[in-house]
Amino acid sequence: MSYLCKELLKIRYYMDKIQMVDLKGQYLKIKDEVDREIFEVINSSGFIGGEKVRRFSDNLAKYLDVKHAITCGNGTDALQIALMALGLKPEDEVIVPAFTFIASAEVIALLGLKPVMVDVDYNDFIATAKNIELAITSKTKAIIPVHLFGQGANMEEIIKIAEKYDLYIIEDNAQALGADYIFSDNRRQKLGTIGHIGCTSFFPSKNLGCYGDGGALFTNDDALAEKISMICNHGMKIRYHHEILGVNSRLDAIQAGILDVKLRHLNTYCKSRQDVARAYSHVLKDIDELICPIEREYSTHVYHQYTLKVLNNKRDELREYLDKNGITSMIYYPIPLNRQEAFTGIASMAGDMSVSDKLSSEVLSLPIHTEMNLKTIHYISTKVREFFSK
Numbered sequence: 001m002s003y004l005c006k007e008l009l010k011i012r013y014y015m016d017k018i019q020m021v022d023l024k025g026q027y028l029k030i031k032d033e034v035d036r037e038i039f040e041v042i043n044s045s046g047f048i049g050g051e052k053v054r055r056f057s058d059n060l061a062k063y064l065d066v067k068h069a070i071t072c073g074n075g076t077d078a079l080q081i082a083l084m085a086l087g088l089k090p091e092d093e094v095i096v097p098a099f100t101f102i103a104s105a106e107v108i109a110l111l112g113l114k115p116v117m118v119d120v121d122y123n124d125f126i127a128t129a130k131n132i133e134l135a136i137t138s139k140t141k142a143i144i145p146v147h148l149f150g151q152g153a154n155m156e157e158i159i160k161i162a163e164k165y166d167l168y169i170i171e172d173n174a175q176a177l178g179a180d181y182i183f184s185d186n187r188r189q190k191l192g193t194i195g196h197i198g199c200t201s202f203f204p205s206k207n208l209g210c211y212g213d214g215g216a217l218f219t220n221d222d223a224l225a226e227k228i229s230m231i232c233n234h235g236m237k238i239r240y241h242h243e244i245l246g247v248n249s250r251l252d253a254i255q256a257g258i259l260d261v262k263l264r265h266l267n268t269y270c271k272s273r274q275d276v277a278r279a280y281s282h283v284l285k286d287i288d289e290l291i292c293p294i295e296r297e298y299s300t301h302v303y304h305q306y307t308l309k310v311l312n313n314k315r316d317e318l319r320e321y322l323d324k325n326g327i328t329s330m331i332y333y334p335i336p337l338n339r340q341e342a343f344t345g346i347a348s349m350a351g352d353m354s355v356s357d358k359l360s361s362e363v364l365s366l367p368i369h370t371e372m373n374l375k376t377i378h379y380i381s382t383k384v385r386e387f388f389s390k
């Protein structure tokens with residue numbers, strides 16, 4: 001085969017490969033509305049702040065049934081601003097799971113606070129209330145539960161602990177926007193609105209993603225809301241009067257316009273992801289060397305990721321097999337935070353992190369998004385089955 005021929009085949013392979021997300025397909029369905037929003041902003045030249053940002057914040061707060069939604073530059077900023085708003089001081093300890101994206105813990109260390117890592121539950125990848133309680137010392141000031149992969153941490157238990165030890169709760173809800181928490185009295189509340197502050201990300205591949213970077217903070221506390229707004233905007237309420245130290249972190253008007261359109265579809269998007277997940281689990285649940293994701297009774301699951309556990313050291317081999325068959329899969333997360341070099345000498349571990357370690361060698365996330373059709377789901381699950389029946 002000629003060189004050119006081989007290169008063309010390679011390009012074809014990458015073009016046809018099943019990707020983790022299909023943002024283009026999703027865009028095409030809402031193109032007219034989204035394009036109108038973008039061009040309105042360009043025509044008005046009001047790129048920063050203004051009506052579109054206000055409107056989106058209001059609609060998001062209404063959707064979540066929370067008093068305040070304050071937009072900012074990205075999800076990592078949201079977490080940092082939350083810690084700043086709570087007035088934590090150097091040496092204060094903040095509890096965070098070891099099995100999460102680095103942002104959850106990075107901002108703690110950047111502010112000179114101490115990240116204290118706790119291990120997670122093997123079944124749902126999320127830090128248990130028991131591990132959190134065991135990590136509490138006289139210096140502990142806050143807990144950051146992470147609603148990983150689209151499902152909630154056990155908030156009812158975590159609230160009990162926070163009340164008992166007088167701690168703040170900052171929910172990292174970058175992956176579970178739209179999911180409901182279900183209290184034992186059957187009361188439902190959106191994840192991200194339960195702790196003192198909730199944080200989310202509008203990174204393009206998140207469940208509510210924009211076409212660039214974006215994030216938001218949620219709170220029902222008026223004083224905290226005011227402080228958060230000030231911190232997002234250089235610590236000022238009145239222009240050029242800086243009462244406290246802040247940062248520059250804002251959602252731009254184009255992103256707000258796009259997000260406002262997509263927010264109207266968020267429930268449908270969540271439903272599509274749930275349908276994909278259930279279809280996968282239906283086909284894969286009886287494979288001995290696989291464990292499918294579980295759904296807790298206290299939280300709905302909006303499947304930011306559909307994450308399998310692959311037993312007997314077969315994960316990497318399965319991933320390669322899927323890749324050869326034109327299917328992308330991802331490892332979230334290959335190295336738990338307790339093994340990240342950046343935290344050496346900075347973070348401490350409360351107990352052993354054996355579950356996080358084990359998970360990072362077993363997890364494999366399959367493509368899941370709002371545009372997946374039955375044929376693709378069938379193809380992927382058939383290939384996974386085929387691998388285990390070889």
Ligand SMILES: *Cc1c(COP(=O)(O)O)cnc(C)c1O
Pocket residue numbers: 074075076077100101103104146172174175200201202203213214215
């Ligand atoms: C994506 C993500 C973040 C950070 O969001 P960015 O907008 O990328 O800064 C934080 N925590 C978790 C769990 C995430 O998945």
